[in-house]
Amino acid sequence: MTPWDSFLTEQDRAVLTRGRFGRRMGFGRRPAVVVIDAQRYMVGESGNDAAWPSSCGEVGRQAVACIARVVRAAQARAVPCFFTRFELDPEGTDIGVYGLKRDLLHSPHWCLAGTPGAQLVPELVPGPHDIVFVKKKPSGFHGTPLLGYLLDRQIDTVVIVGGATSNCIRATVFDASSYNLRAIVPQEAVFDRIPISHAISLFDMDRQFADVVPLQQVLDHLDMRQDESATP
Amino acid sequence: MTPWDSFLTEQDRAVLTRGRFGRRMGFGRRPAVVVIDAQRYMVGESGNDAAWPSSCGEVGRQAVACIARVVRAAQARAVPCFFTRFELDPEGTDIGVYGLKRDLLHSPHWCLAGTPGAQLVPELVPGPHDIVFVKKKPSGFHGTPLLGYLLDRQIDTVVIVGGATSNCIRATVFDASSYNLRAIVPQEAVFDRIPISHAISLFDMDRQFADVVPLQQVLDHLDMRQDESATP
Amino acid sequence: MTPWDSFLTEQDRAVLTRGRFGRRMGFGRRPAVVVIDAQRYMVGESGNDAAWPSSCGEVGRQAVACIARVVRAAQARAVPCFFTRFELDPEGTDIGVYGLKRDLLHSPHWCLAGTPGAQLVPELVPGPHDIVFVKKKPSGFHGTPLLGYLLDRQIDTVVIVGGATSNCIRATVFDASSYNLRAIVPQEAVFDRIPISHAISLFDMDRQFADVVPLQQVLDHLDMRQDESATP
Amino acid sequence: MTPWDSFLTEQDRAVLTRGRFGRRMGFGRRPAVVVIDAQRYMVGESGNDAAWPSSCGEVGRQAVACIARVVRAAQARAVPCFFTRFELDPEGTDIGVYGLKRDLLHSPHWCLAGTPGAQLVPELVPGPHDIVFVKKKPSGFHGTPLLGYLLDRQIDTVVIVGGATSNCIRATVFDASSYNLRAIVPQEAVFDRIPISHAISLFDMDRQFADVVPLQQVLDHLDMRQDESATP
Numbered sequence: 001m002t003p004w005d006s007f008l009t010e011q012d013r014a015v016l017t018r019g020r021f022g023r024r025m026g027f028g029r030r031p032a033v034v035v036i037d038a039q040r041y042m043v044g045e046s047g048n049d050a051a052w053p054s055s056c057g058e059v060g061r062q063a064v065a066c067i068a069r070v071v072r073a074a075q076a077r078a079v080p081c082f083f084t085r086f087e088l089d090p091e092g093t094d095i096g097v098y099g100l101k102r103d104l105l106h107s108p109h110w111c112l113a114g115t116p117g118a119q120l121v122p123e124l125v126p127g128p129h130d131i132v133f134v135k136k137k138p139s140g141f142h143g144t145p146l147l148g149y150l151l152d153r154q155i156d157t158v159v160i161v162g163g164a165t166s167n168c169i170r171a172t173v174f175d176a177s178s179y180n181l182r183a184i185v186p187q188e189a190v191f192d193r194i195p196i197s198h199a200i201s202l203f204d205m206d207r208q209f210a211d212v213v214p215l216q217q218v219l220d221h222l223d224m225r226q227d228e229s230a231t232p
Numbered sequence: 233m234t235p236w237d238s239f240l241t242e243q244d245r246a247v248l249t250r251g252r253f254g255r256r257m258g259f260g261r262r263p264a265v266v267v268i269d270a271q272r273y274m275v276g277e278s279g280n281d282a283a284w285p286s287s288c289g290e291v292g293r294q295a296v297a298c299i300a301r302v303v304r305a306a307q308a309r310a311v312p313c314f315f316t317r318f319e320l321d322p323e324g325t326d327i328g329v330y331g332l333k334r335d336l337l338h339s340p341h342w343c344l345a346g347t348p349g350a351q352l353v354p355e356l357v358p359g360p361h362d363i364v365f366v367k368k369k370p371s372g373f374h375g376t377p378l379l380g381y382l383l384d385r386q387i388d389t390v391v392i393v394g395g396a397t398s399n400c401i402r403a404t405v406f407d408a409s410s411y412n413l414r415a416i417v418p419q420e421a422v423f424d425r426i427p428i429s430h431a432i433s434l435f436d437m438d439r440q441f442a443d444v445v446p447l448q449q450v451l452d453h454l455d456m457r458q459d460e461s462a463t464p
Numbered sequence: 465m466t467p468w469d470s471f472l473t474e475q476d477r478a479v480l481t482r483g484r485f486g487r488r489m490g491f492g493r494r495p496a497v498v499v500i501d502a503q504r505y506m507v508g509e510s511g512n513d514a515a516w517p518s519s520c521g522e523v524g525r526q527a528v529a530c531i532a533r534v535v536r537a538a539q540a541r542a543v544p545c546f547f548t549r550f551e552l553d554p555e556g557t558d559i560g561v562y563g564l565k566r567d568l569l570h571s572p573h574w575c576l577a578g579t580p581g582a583q584l585v586p587e588l589v590p591g592p593h594d595i596v597f598v599k600k601k602p603s604g605f606h607g608t609p610l611l612g613y614l615l616d617r618q619i620d621t622v623v624i625v626g627g628a629t630s631n632c633i634r635a636t637v638f639d640a641s642s643y644n645l646r647a648i649v650p651q652e653a654v655f656d657r658i659p660i661s662h663a664i665s666l667f668d669m670d671r672q673f674a675d676v677v678p679l680q681q682v683l684d685h686l687d688m689r690q691d692e693s694a695t696p
Numbered sequence: 697m698t699p700w701d702s703f704l705t706e707q708d709r710a711v712l713t714r715g716r717f718g719r720r721m722g723f724g725r726r727p728a729v730v731v732i733d734a735q736r737y738m739v740g741e742s743g744n745d746a747a748w749p750s751s752c753g754e755v756g757r758q759a760v761a762c763i764a765r766v767v768r769a770a771q772a773r774a775v776p777c778f779f780t781r782f783e784l785d786p787e788g789t790d791i792g793v794y795g796l797k798r799d800l801l802h803s804p805h806w807c808l809a810g811t812p813g814a815q816l817v818p819e820l821v822p823g824p825h826d827i828v829f830v831k832k833k834p835s836g837f838h839g840t841p842l843l844g845y846l847l848d849r850q851i852d853t854v855v856i857v858g859g860a861t862s863n864c865i866r867a868t869v870f871d872a873s874s875y876n877l878r879a880i881v882p883q884e885a886v887f888d889r890i891p892i893s894h895a896i897s898l899f900d901m902d903r904q905f906a907d908v909v910p911l912q913q914v915l916d917h918l919d920m921r922q923d924e925s926a927t928p
Contacts, residue, residue, distance in 0.1 A: 007428050015425050019285045025332040053251045093827055094841065096412035096848040100257040101440055131789055136841045137410035138441075145790065145832045145839035152644040152792040154620060166436045171406045178369035178403075180328035180616040193247050196239050200432040204398045208333055209370075325595055326609065328616040363557055368609045375609035377558065377600045384560040384876040386852060412848040471892050479889050483749050489796040517715050560876035564721040565904055601874035602905075630900045635870045642833040642867075644792035657711050660703050664896040668862045672797055673834075 002212070003187060004203035007196075021207045025182045027221055028156035033074045033081040034140055036162030036172055038067055038124055041110050041117030043163075043191075052109040052117070056163055056193040063191035066215050067161045068123045070189055073222040080153055081130040084140045086111050086168070087118045094136055138171035147179060157182040159218055160210070161189035166197035173210045183210035186218040234444070235419060236435035239428075253439045257414045259453055260388035265306045265313040266372055268394030268404055270299055270356055273342050273349030275423075284341040284349070288395055288425040295423035298447050299393045300355045302421055305454040312385055313362040316372045318343050318400070319350045326368055370403035379411060389414040391450055392442070393421035398429035405442045415442035418450040466676070467651060468667035471660075485671045489646045491685055492620035497538045497545040498604055500626030500636055502531055502588055505574050505581030507655075516573040516581070520627055520657040527655035530679050531625045532587045534653055537686040544617055545594040548604045550575050550632070551582045558600055602635035611643060621646040623682055624674070625653035630661035637674045647674035650682040698908070699883060700899035703892075717903045721878045723917055724852035729770045729777040730836055732858030732868055734763055734820055737806050737813030739859075739887075748805040748813070752859055752889040759887035762911050763857045764819045766885055769918040776849055777826040780836045782807050782864070783814045790832055834867035843875060853878040855914055856906070857885035862893035869906045879906035882914040 016022060043064055044055025056063075074081050088095050090112045092104050108115040126132050135144050140160075150158070158176050160169060160183055169190050176183040185205060192198035206212035248254060275296055276287025288295075306313050320327050322344045324336050340347040358364050367376050372392075382390070390408050392401060392415055401422050408415040417437060424430035438444035480486060507528055508519025520527075538545050552559050554576045556568050572579040590596050599608045604624075614622070622640050624633060624647055633654050640647040649669060656662035670676035712718060739760055740751025752759075770777050784791050786808045788800050804811040822828050831840050836856075846854070854872050856865060856879055865886050872879040881901060888894035902908035 008426075012426050012428070018282065019425070020335045020337065021333070023333050023335070025329060050250065089827075091824075093825075094845065096844055097257060097409055097414055098440070100414070101253070101255050101409075103252045103255070105252065128787075129789075131785075136844065138406055139410065142407075142410045143839070143841035143844055148642065148644045148792055148832065148839055149790065151615070151620075154618070156615075156618060166432075167440055170402070170436075171410075174370055174403045174406060175374075177329055177333075178371065178374045178612065180612045182329055182332070193251070194240075194244050196244070197432055197436050200398075200429055201436070204402075204429050204433070208330070208399055321595075323592075325593075326613065328612055360555075361557075363553075368612065375607070375612055377607035380560055380600065380607055380874065380876045381558065383847070383852075386850070388847075388850060410844065412844045472890075476890050476892070482746065483889070484799045484801065485797070487797050487799070489793060514714065561721060561873055561878055562904070564878070565717070565719050565873075567716045567719070569716065602870055603874065606871075606874045630896075631904055634866070634900075635874075638834055638867045638870060639838075641793055641797075642835065642838045646793055646796070657715070658704075658708050660708070661896055661900050664862075664893055665900070668866075668893050668897070672794070672863055 003199045007199060007203070016207065025211045027184065028182050030153070030155050031079055031157040031159055032150060032153065032155040033070055033079060033159045033161065034146070034172065035067060035071065035081060035083045035124065036140055036160065036168045037084055037086045038064060038121050038162045039085055039111065039117065040119050040121055043121060053105050053107055054110060056191050060163060060191045063163065063189055064121050064123050066186065066189040069215070070159060070161055070186060070218060071124055073219050075127045075129070077222055077225050078129055079222060079225070081126065082146060082149060083120060083124065083126055083130065083132040084135045084144070085118060085120060085132060087113045087134050089113055138168040139175045140168070140172040141175040150181065155181070157184060159184045159186065161186060163191040165190045165192040166194065166201040170201050170205065173205050177209040184218060185210045185212045186215040187212050188215040235431045239431060239435070248439065257443045259416065260414050262385070262387050263311055263389040263391055264382060264385065264387040265302055265311060265391045265393065266378070266404065267299060267303065267313060267315045267356065268372055268392065268400045269316055269318045270296060270353050270394045271317055271343065271349065272351050272353055274395050275353060285337050285339055286342060288423050292395060292423045295395065295421055296353050296355050298418065298421040301447070302391060302393055302418060302450060303356055305451050307359040307361070309454055309457050310361055311454060311457070313358065314378060314381060315352060315356065315358055315362065315364040316367045316376070317350060317352060317364060319345045319366050321345055370400045371407045372400070372404040373407040382413065387413070389416060391416045391418065393418060395423040397422045397424040398426065398433040402433050402437065405437050409441040416450060417442050417444045418447040419444050420447040467663045471663060471667070480671065489675045491648065492646050494617070494619050495543055495621040495623055496614060496617065496619040497534055497543060497623045497625065498610070498636065499531060499535065499545060499547045499588065500604055500624065500632045501548055501550045502528060502585050502626045503549055503575065503581065504583050504585055506627050507585060517569050517571055518574060520655050524627060524655045527627065527653055528585050528587050530650065530653040533679070534623060534625055534650060534682060535588055537683050539591045539593070541686055541689050542593055543686065543689070545590065546610060546613060547584060547588065547590055547594065547596040548599045548608070549582060549584065549596060551577045551598050553577055602632040603639045604632070604636040605639040614645065619645070621648060623648045623650065625650060627655040629654045629656040630658065630665040634665050634669065637669050641673040648682060649674045649676045650679040651676050652679040699895045703895060703899070712903065721907045723880065724878050726849070726851050727775055727853040727855055728846060728849065728851040729766055729775060729855045729857065730842070730868065731763060731767065731777060731779045731820065732836055732856065732864045733780055733782045734760060734817050734858045735781055735807065735813065736815050736817055739817060749801050749803055750806060752887050756859060756887045759859065759885055760817050760819050762882065762885040765911070766855060766857055766882060766914060767820055769915050771823040771825070773918055773921050774825055775918060775921070777822065778842060778845060779816060779820065779822055779826065779828040780831045780840070781814060781816060781828060783809045783830050785809055834864045835871045836864070836868040837871040846877065851877070853880060855880045855882065857882060859887040861886045861888040862890065862897040866897050866901065869901050873905040880914060881906045881908045882911040883908050884911040
């Protein structure tokens with residue numbers, strides 16, 4: 001059962017069947033992992049989330065453990081990992097219209113450049129094949145060199161992990177599939193601060209733009225690649 | 233009350249308050265209307281939706297009436313309207329990875345180039361200030377000249393209408409706000425084939441990327457502009 | 465000898481050597497052909513160029529014959545060809561700032577939509593693997609679905625032909641190499657209305673962003689691919 | 697007389713007249729300055745250019761003085777300045793296909809991250825309205841947040857300075873005008889390592905995509921803005 005099954009009506013299921021939505025994309029030939037905003041401000045700290053204004057709380061911390069498994073599995077097979085960090089200038093020069101929807105929060109626990117909140121979570125350690133870069137907008141592709149990095153490595157499949165599911169994951173999935181890259185989302189490795197937004201975003205992505213799959217399936221795929229490359 | 237209030241828990245509301253989400257962007261100085269995929273395949277026909285595989289049904293047809301009001305109000309004040317048409321080659325040459333999630337549907341009632349399904353709904357009549365263009369991906373900006381059209385007219389605010397809320401509207405809103413354009417979504421003028429996807433997408437967009445507002449508020453704003461321009 | 469050798473000084477050659485410019489990119493694994501604006505308005509008609517305001521004249525017509533050879537060679541091996549057409553609305557709604565540099569020319573022999581000038585030259589016949597699309601700006605990538613088409617086919621190398629060398633070819637080469645695609649320019653298959661702009665643009669591109677090579681080298685490469693695929 | 701007049705033939709001039717090329721764009725309402733790659737590796741050091749593999753030499757150093765005048769004039773009127781820095785990873789992870797045209801130069805005097813060569817020239821001091829950002833490709837727009845910064849400030853005109861004229865200036869001008877921004881290039885404030893590439897690129901840009909103007913004209917325009925704003 002998927003995380004969204006319980007939210008659908010019979011009428012919804014009939015609509016999906018009629019339109020033949022939600023086939024499987026599957027993995028292509030060459031994957032990369034894109035880790036979206038796995039930063040301290042996104043996951044706060046246990047017992048003290050009230051001090052972290054954008055923390056996704058316990059679900060975020062659990063997802064980080066899953067993200068770390070994906071990253072380590074990729075690194076073991078030289079599958080490149082790209083880490084975005086969402087970071088804003090404390091003076092507000094680069095927040096743009098987002099500053100009209102959110103207050104610029106003057107907190108060391110938000111995503112301001114130079115604060116602890118903006119750091120990658122310590123569980124994730126970029127390796128020699130990996131690149132970390134800053135983004136200013138939800139999608140990991142928007143205003144960043146990510147697409148060029150992927151093309152240079154002839155990547156055709158992106159495993160997208162991190163958070164939040166309904167914001168930056170969703171925007172990154174839209175862009176990936178719009179560039180005709182296959183998008184795979186291991187469901188335990190993405191997280192959101194609003195449970196229903198998380199569940200319905202997974203559903204919406206899986207229906208049209210990405211394969212939302214159990215974490216184990218992604219780990220198995222990466223493991224299998226290792227076995228293949230070991231075969232003469 | 234918003235279309236999403238009933239879906240939120242007390243915990244969700246506390247999270248929103250803590251993070252200070254969901255302020256109002258407001259209109260800027262110069263708006264345009266972007267009409268997303270208001271095509272016959274999206275709204276089917278009354279009593280015969282079973283023959284239209286992607287029809288959003290009655291909610292789509294009701295939204296079209298609201299879209300037409302927005303378009304006419306804009307046209308009356310020379311506010312430009314940009315209409316996207318989502319259209320795919322019947323041979324599948326341009327469907328890309330979307331062809332892995334959906335079957336290419338060989339139906340005159342889907343979005344294939346040259347079929348009735350791909351036409352704009354007859355209720356919408358582009359005017360002399362308007363442009364109609366084809367897109368191949370969810371966002372009205374992706375792989376299209378839309379951004380240049382907006383910049384040429386010094387647009388800072390886009391009123392986004394059409395469907396489906398959780399797919400193409402959502403992707404277009406992400407891109408608009410990522411380009412630092414203000415995004416306004418009149419809630420009766422967008423539609424989706426899945427009710428919960430519609431409601432939660434409205435919520436997700438309103439929280440971070442767009443103002444989701446009653447239709448009347450957009451109509452009033454456009455009317456007010458007329459009054460202003462009539463003043464010497 | 466290259467088309468630009470005669471324009472360089474000893475000092476220029478020393479600068480190039482010191483900076484180690486101009487290595488060969490070479491072909492990658494999977495090429496496509498991108499034909500830029502090979503339209504009637506670009507090449508006019510023999511003996512009557514005065515009636516075609518943007519005609520590149522005889523050099524354009526000679527290049528068209530070479531472009532046709534590249535296209536036929538590609539089509540013979542199922543290498544996809546993408547044809548851009550530069551086309552503007554006769555009412556000027558989509559010309560943008562270009563309308564500040566050029567007059568909108570009310571001529572059936574310029575690039576206005578619906579006029580003979582905007583048609584592809586008759587020597588080029590798109591095949592079943594090919595796509596023709598409209599662009600509004602110099603680069604074949606800007607505001608078009610081209611990049612997605614290339615990614616969908618896992619293209620890593622683009623053979624760029626058409627005109628004009630110093631405008632649309634140059635812009636397309638910048639974008640191709642910025643997306644980390646290998647760019648190959650067969651020098652007889654590009655053309656320009658200003659000879660020195662043609663020669664120096666070839667030089668500038670070859671130094672940093674593309675391999676500018678003799679036509680025969682591209683034809684040979686395409687032929688070789690055929691031989692390879694015929695081998696069991 | 698322009699820097700390119702001496703290179704054109706009578707035939708060239710007739711072609712330009714026939715096609716009505718090269719009108720003036722003029723300044724729009726709100727300008728910004730974009731400073732491209734005004735870094736130490738681009739201008740070397742007097743008497744020691746042999747040790748700086750990409751140095752443009754004395755012409756670069758003279759242009760830097762002009763760039764500094766533009767920047768100070770802009771800063772005096774709160775016109776925002778955006779500075780790009782071209783910077784590559786010393787391990788080659790982000791050089792992409794450019795690494796096929798150029799060797800990755802293991803020199804502290806090239807553009808490697810963390811080396812002196814990658815620093816902004818000391819003559820340029822970003823102010824409180826300014827933003828410095830890294831780019832990986834020729835255009836200041838490609839894979840960077842620049843476009844969003846400009847839209848957020850409702851910029852309609854970009855004054856483009858820096859180097860090299862035939863590479864990064866040219867690519868940035870293509871993108872600016874493709875986004876329908878007016879592009880102004882003060883000719884003494886751009887520079888190139890190859891004199892003829894510089895002259896012909898100025899010509900090519902002025903003909904179609906930008907106004908190439910004397911430095912003084914840009915300084916006067918910025919001064920005039922100050923006078924206007926001081927007028928009640």
